[in-house]
Amino acid sequence: MRSAGGFMEINAQYLGKETQRKIKKIFLKEKKVILFNFLDGKSYLELKPEIQKLKFRQEKEPLTHCYSRASIPSAFQEKLMSKEFVSFIQFITNTKNISWKPDALQFSWKEYTILHDNNKEKPEIDIIFDFTDDWNPKAGGAVTYVDGTGNYTKLPIQGNMLAIVQRSKNEQKFVQYVNHYGSDKNRRLLTGSF
């Protein structure tokens, strides 16, 4: 039964137990799962403008990153962590306690992140929710995982897409430079780890 309230009302196609078992199996084997049209359509259309309303401020450290970040008010944060969403993540990742406090990030033309020894992330589970609709695939901006041996995995760019990635010890991620084909749009993500 669907619980009321909150932003994260999951698309019914992901609510079935059998589907969730399959997703869990993929996640435990591949350490990664990508779910398109994750939220119920209405829920996504309600959440997206709320993200757009957040106050994004540019942060620029040329050696590591250039993007805009918005802090998420606590009331908003509570609505993100709906019972349904939390249960879903707990089940898929086999984790009891989820504390997902994402950042809202926005990437525009000429913005990026760079891997840097000072910014190394410890092994965790990343949850990335994408709000980028109609993105030009030539524009860059993909969240890209590297495993330290030269292997790269790019996540797709699509609105209403949820990625859950378990990062191993040597795995890091960056957001590709957004080039001029992305000059007329902003790329927004909720991204956080636990």
Place this chain on the structure above:
Amino acid sequence: MLSEWLNPLYLQKKTILNNRKTFLRQKPFPYLKFKHFFHEEKADLILQEIQKEKFFLKESDLFKFKQTQDLQSSTNKILQEFRRFLSSKEFIKYLEELTGYSLKINAIDMAGTVYEDTDFLLPHDDRLEGRKIAYLYYLSDLTTQGGGQLNLFSSNHKKPTAIGKQIIPQFNTFAFFLVSQKSFHSVEEVIGQKQRYALSGWFHGN
């Protein structure tokens, strides 16, 4: 040998002394750029020959462009001749006079690069053991709108702050800078169909 390759304007003693003073006091860090540096016919030939080499896509968080292998392994006679000249005792001594830094003879890195639409190189300092002077020999003309500029960053507490200087690629321009804790630089994204060809690498220090 220098006069066989270089524009005689750059070989005059007084010019060398003045350029050295300029180099050492440049902001945001020591650099120089010399337009029409090589004899035009040599420049034309080098461009023609580098375009025959095989370029490989290089892509990471920091960059996207195409590059040849180090030209030490090239079988192209013209490029080999150019590389030999740049690493020769005569040219190294000339560069030492210009920069005031002791450099190794026969110890340079050199590769061809081509930046095309959306290619870029994000800020970094080039520091790696042995590298003393970074150089770029431009073989294309680009405008500001076309991108491809070399951005030299000002810095504060060993971190780059803002762009302090931009060098716009111009054919037959030789630019070089001192590799140091302050030598933060980037290449602006190329926009449009104009390709940015260059030969680049490092002279190594003693």
